[in-house]
Amino acid sequence: MAILGIPILENLYPVTMDMWPVQAKEFNRNWQFYENLKQGRFTTTKCKDCGKVAYPPRVICPECYSENLEYIDLPTKGKVISFSEEVRGVPLGFEAPLIHAVIDLGVEPVRRLLTRIINCPAGYLKEGDEVQLAVFPVPPHPIEKGKQGTVMVERVFFAFEPVKKP
Numbered sequence: 149m150a151i152l153g154i155p156i157l158e159n160l161y162p163v164t165m166d167m168w169p170v171q172a173k174e175f176n177r178n179w180q181f182y183e184n185l186k187q188g189r190f191t192t193t194k195c196k197d198c199g200k201v202a203y204p205p206r207v208i209c210p211e212c213y214s215e216n217l218e219y220i221d222l223p224t225k226g227k228v229i230s231f232s233e234e235v236r237g238v239p240l241g242f243e244a245p246l247i248h249a250v251i252d253l254g255v256e257p258v259r260r261l262l263t264r265i266i267n268c269p270a271g272y273l274k275e276g277d278e279v280q281l282a283v284f285p286v287p288p289h290p291i292e293k294g295k296q297g298t299v300m301v302e303r304v305f306f307a308f309e310p311v312k313k314p
């Protein structure tokens with residue numbers, strides 16, 4: 149992850165400036181969520197003991213504290229219920245407009261979801277618009293892997309984007 153313009157950080161990995169989740173199996177028990185994203189699947193966890201579906205995915209059931217969970221697919225399309233657009237003063241690492249929306253996935257149990265909307269110019273999005281899952285690469289992060297030394301781990305993250313292209 150290159151930090152341009154800050155010479156002391158060039159060729160280093162500034163962990164405190166990394167805003168993306170560590171996704172490697174070795175460090176994140178929810179790694180399967182990100183593996184599924186890489187295949188275009190939007191998933192979360194369901195408890196095999198009591199049936200509780202939780203989003204975001206968990207490692208322990210919030211209902212019965214079981215660790216016996218499985219991943220289930222969620223819809224990859226939804227409709228915009230409400231949204232906000234930041235056009236100025238967006239946080240470092242983001243580009244304007246920074247759009248957040250509450251979307252309706254149409255089915256229980258994870259019906260409403262707060263997500264970022266990308267690939268969408270300011271003023272384009274309307275309530276009721278159809279949006280779809282958009283998976284994108286984010287900078288890899290280094291992990292130490294025994295004799296292999298430092299290995300860079302590929303990462304992805306997700307947002308939603310308008311189905312109808314601007």
Ligand SMILES: [Zn+2]
Nearest residue numbers: 195198209212
């Ligand atoms: Zn449970």
